[in-house]
Amino acid sequence: MTTELQNPPVTADGFENEPSYINARKGLMSWIVTVDHKRIGLLYLFSTLFFFAIAGFSAVAFRLELFTPAPDLFTGDTYNKLFTLHGGMMVFLVIIPLTPAALGNFLLPLMLGAKDVAFPKLNLASYYIYCAGALCLISAVVLGGFDTGWTFYTPYSSSVGGPVTWALMGAFILGFSSIFTGLNFVVTIHKMRAPGLSFWKMPLMIWALYATSITQLLATPVLAITLLLVTLERVLGIGIFDPAMGGDPVLMQHFFWFYSHPAVYIMILPAFGIISELVAVHSRKRIFGYGAIALSSVSIAVVGFLVWGHHMFVSGQSELSGAVFSFLTFFIAVPTAIKIFSWVGTMYGGSVRLNAPMLYTLSFLFLFTIGGLTGLPLATMATDVHLHDTYFVVAHFHYVMASGAVISFLGALHHWWPKMFGTMYDEGSAKIGAWLVFLGFNLTFFPQFMMGSSGMPRRYHEYKPEFELMHQLSTIGSLLLAAGLIWTAIYLTKALFWGPKAPHNPWGGVTLEWQTSTPPIEHNFHETPVCTTGPYDFPEIDESLGGGHH
């Protein structure tokens, strides 16, 4: 393994006279019909962040309601619609597309040394399918809202009035956006890697996107058929989930969670990829346990298909099923923990820079560990009986999903910001933002663990007075978190339009996206790069001491 790069980092000089992908074509139409993966990534970025804001504000709204035990701000019906909106929008419009479609689209071809994804027009179609699905979901809100929870359990969702069918169809359509993106990425990874870039030299971000894409491709169709069957139940009274007609409502839960559990791995696997990249670059050290991290991504994707029943321990399924699902859920913690150890092992002995991306990485390591560990009492049937449908579950999944997917995304946004936009953000503001988000997040969700284990049920808009203090802390936390996110949006918007020009490679990354201009030219590379070194072979690593490992 040589410390000299076959293609040394290209300075801005090599591309001085060429416009970046942002300036290459002008006018609104050039964005609307673009097939450039980088522009499509930005389209997704702005759309998902827009829905993130709406879904976030709906959460602040119901958190304000929960400041007091009595229902003073909203009726029960409105409250139910608010949390349904929050969940449905966050899951389907924000977190599932966020890292894969927004960031993945931008980075995947660049990291592979390719000039685009395998099917650029399909990529654009995926985006418009996302928009169509979003419109249907919004129609449901505009037509009066729906209150089934994002989980759409039958028989309520198949029989209640209101625009539920619009929401079901919206999620159905969004599923196809996810499927086509997954398909595109799998083909690109298999067929379009640069010469010399074997699977074992791919950045771990790509391994993560690979595992995610396979999951998107294979799990989402099951959601599609589930939503279709619930729709047929509503429209035609089909009866597969209706006990009065001999059907089984728990069957819907099985179908639903068969997708929705892998869905949470769609949300978190790309986050794991981000952390691998950030921790290596900002510790200036080769990732510890590359093979283990790569294989653990794939094994999490596979085992993730086998654990759906842990959402259904109290649904009436047999104890044997429960035991099997419980065991498999414990098992899936193993590859996940392997990653955490590897990331910490990467930092050990490294030259750690405490900049904004690294602060977000450290937040992730701390918060995700809490989230993951609190999954264990939920995976254990005996304790889950008490914790199911309480705030303990809500806190658990927010620690893994919000801290996992969102915080890692924020880290990624800062890390790849210069590459994507060619400007730099203000580091001081970024550090403040990272702290506000970290503190706000913990204040919002840690009290929820305590409430939940004391019995506070989820999805209730009024509660017993004994939970008031915890709820108040949580509400204040949510305001702090919102402030942190708004602060971040403000300085990033400033950086977008008025930020100083970014250096070519501010962090000294050695993966292929840093080998081309900042921001990249429209076709990414002049010639396809040839890859001769690993993705974390930083030039200053002194090989005589064993190459950066301890």
Next chain:
Amino acid sequence: MGTHAPAGQPEWVQHYMHSAEQQHDAAKFGMWLFIAQELLFFSGLFMAYIVFRTFYPETWLEGADQLNKWLGGLNTLVLIFSSFTMAVGVRCAQLRDIPGLKRNIAITIACAFIFLVVKYFEYTHKFHLGIFPGKYYAYEGATGLMPIFFAIYYSITGLHAIHIIAGIVALFWVYWRAVKGQYDTGNYISVENVGIYWHLVDLIWIFLFPLLYLVK
């Protein structure tokens, strides 16, 4: 702006691909992945079939009796034959035999329409008896749980029929491209991919037919 085919490659090779072979392989691989997800899409309905047949075996026997296995068998033969003509069509495209391609695609489309016509007769016969899906079910001559059998029957054959219609649209598209001379260049991957899709639609029916019509 560099959106031409790479040097030395046919003009239909995209600028982000290195070679015709890479482009062809990528497209075919993509199609197979699409087929994989289609299988998972139908799997929900097959799972529902398994669950409810296990719960209500007598209902299943009665339901199968209401179906006409001769018409179902005819449809099976029609689809298998259409898969054959589709495969021959792909071979014609490989050999740049455009008249042969057009002929075989046309026969495949005709078979697809025959399938739909037979299904139309099957459905209308049931509607005549009052066997409508879901809450519209009004047939007196069977046990109370029969609607579940027909829920599965209509959902799965309906979804399959939608896939046949999508296939017809794709087949017309291939025919139109053949007429326009777009297969003269030797880039026949779209014929092959539509063929793969068509074989899947046929395969699903080959499972549906015995599971629904031949229950004993």
